[in-house]
Amino acid sequence: MPKSPTVYDVASLAGVSIATVSFAFRQPERVRESTRDAIIRAADVLGYVPSGSARGLARGRTGALGLFSFDYLAEPADRRKPLTALNDDEESLRFDLNEEFRLFPLYVDEVQRGFELECWHRGLALMIGGGNRSSSEAVVADIAGRVDGLAVFPRTVPEETLRRISRRIPVVELSEPSQNGSVVNHVTVQNAEGMRLLTEHLIATHGYRNLHFIGALVTSDSEARFEGFSAALKAANLPAPQRPTVSSENPDHIVWLISDLLNSGSLPQGFVCATDPEALDVIDALSDMGVDVPSRVAVTGFDGIAAGRIVKPSLTTVRQPMERMGREAVSILLERLGDADKPRVNRQLPVQLVLRESCGCSIRRPSQAPA
Amino acid sequence: MPKSPTVYDVASLAGVSIATVSFAFRQPERVRESTRDAIIRAADVLGYVPSGSARGLARGRTGALGLFSFDYLAEPADRRKPLTALNDDEESLRFDLNEEFRLFPLYVDEVQRGFELECWHRGLALMIGGGNRSSSEAVVADIAGRVDGLAVFPRTVPEETLRRISRRIPVVELSEPSQNGSVVNHVTVQNAEGMRLLTEHLIATHGYRNLHFIGALVTSDSEARFEGFSAALKAANLPAPQRPTVSSENPDHIVWLISDLLNSGSLPQGFVCATDPEALDVIDALSDMGVDVPSRVAVTGFDGIAAGRIVKPSLTTVRQPMERMGREAVSILLERLGDADKPRVNRQLPVQLVLRESCGCSIRRPSQAPA
DNA sequence: CAACCGGATCTAAGCGCATTGATTGAGGCG
């Protein structure tokens, strides 16, 4: 690019000072109309686009919010096999057996969308970064340095870094706060309550009495869900496990775990999973072993991702108001831009039970008006 | 926030000059280890996070790419009815009749995802903005001022603005270039070719001879698709219409249009639509009028969005390599960051025919190995 | 006619960092 024009160039071409050029754009009413026109014309001729960096520096705020998300590329390789396959050109024109939908609109993506929409709606720009625990430190600081407020997904940024950043700008974490209090704001959903309702449904409606909880308890959200699960069992006078059947984050573990249960003849009546992706992995594993879902074993998830309605059987789950979570995050940040030490909040949003096929419910079409 | 610390604060606490602080972070090898440690410790104590604006200003580049997208909120109201309904809390726990999936992972979202992944992969931050023709002018300039390269979706930014921005930073438009040459780079797909293949399939495999093309020709992409459609008809010695049955962008128009055809008894054997969303609207309209798809009329789309596999009947379409388009955009921008006047490119990517139910093809499960 | 006033414009001082060229000092060499 041939050296982009600056206020100085515009000013000299228009025959005014740089201050006037700046005013012409930021406070047009302060500048006489004729001069303003001249300035705009000069800017047009030169192709002037003001530098965001310079503006941000001078004003002390950037007018942008940041969101730090997962980087899918950093996930274990086997998780993104479908993606790789997709890039294979010679497979063009094949039947659509790709399973990319299992990876794309995930929980984070829908939350992110809400964040975007709300930012745009309020005239803010949005800076997005991605990474995982390891990569993040530098990357997240990089982003934090360019925005007026930051939202992060759990497990993307070490708490220490979060604390440091929150001394500079407001920060909100999109998860249940960990038990030992948190240094930042939070947007949560009714994790425990939602899972309790779902479990109750399995017990009351379907009469299941032997349920397993599957999920890597890597976030406070999953933990809260496990507690909701346990609470429902206790309320029904069923034995509640001390710990869930942990699956770690490797999908293979789910396969091993289930084949163990199958071989030992101790398959439960239902698997209650901490998240939708885990539930989908469980369904896959069961299918591969010839175990029918839901007639032989029920499976449920938690999230409400798109893939849950695409797979067969469709997934019974608890839907989080993902888009709205993103919106709330923006709103929390905005409220805190001005006054520094507004108290931290934890805004909890309602969830919604979504009954589909995988729990044993048949498909109904309630949209048909009863005659 | 209590006034965030700067290099000056860190420098004085560590007892060095600001230059050394800067070096400690940017070129660690230039600083003796002991001093570096002292500096990092001081930075820790103060909670120092370098200002992106200042850095950007000083270095002359920001290390971020921009993407300018549609703002769904700016769409006609009736298009987002499902969204509104979703926010209604009292509807919690209802059966999942919401149709949000019709709006979310659309074409743009998947392209955007590719853009994000590629940026992160290369260690770049990403700034996203949204708007439509009207709102954009200022917003897009705002973003253009903060990034080193910009990608835009068609119809989001007036060409004049695009030209101006491209004098400052490299720009790539995610669409077929318009016939009269373009001032920016492009990432395209085989629009015409893909549509030709699809139409051929309808003619050859299903024997349809009376097809209508439906689509608002608001982008060069849609135009190219129409040309592909016409080409296939001509090749089969079928009469090709001069113009498509335009639907404008108001879904109601599709309803009117189809009810007209129905009332006059001139329903074709198939509707070939310019995009998936339009095809879904057509299917909806037909269903509402009691016309079965595909037994009575076939319908096809173009895009490959997720909703196409969720709806009944599932949508036959042409799938664009959306994620890859985003990736290519990043790659094009990056190649042009250094050398200013590298020639403009138009990188065309392959598409893929996806045969599902709505064209009359039955569901096959090719993954089953033949015995 | 002088003092005054308000609108339009300008001068000048940063904003926080990167970076060039200068400075310092310790070790190497003859």
Add this chain to the structure above:
DNA sequence: CGCCTCAATCAATGCGCTTAGATCCGGTTG
């Protein structure tokens, strides 16, 4: 023991913009 070299550090400048305060000027007011 003096001179040179090189590594480590520093002083100073500029990046492009915003904005408080100064200035200028034509028009008012008494």
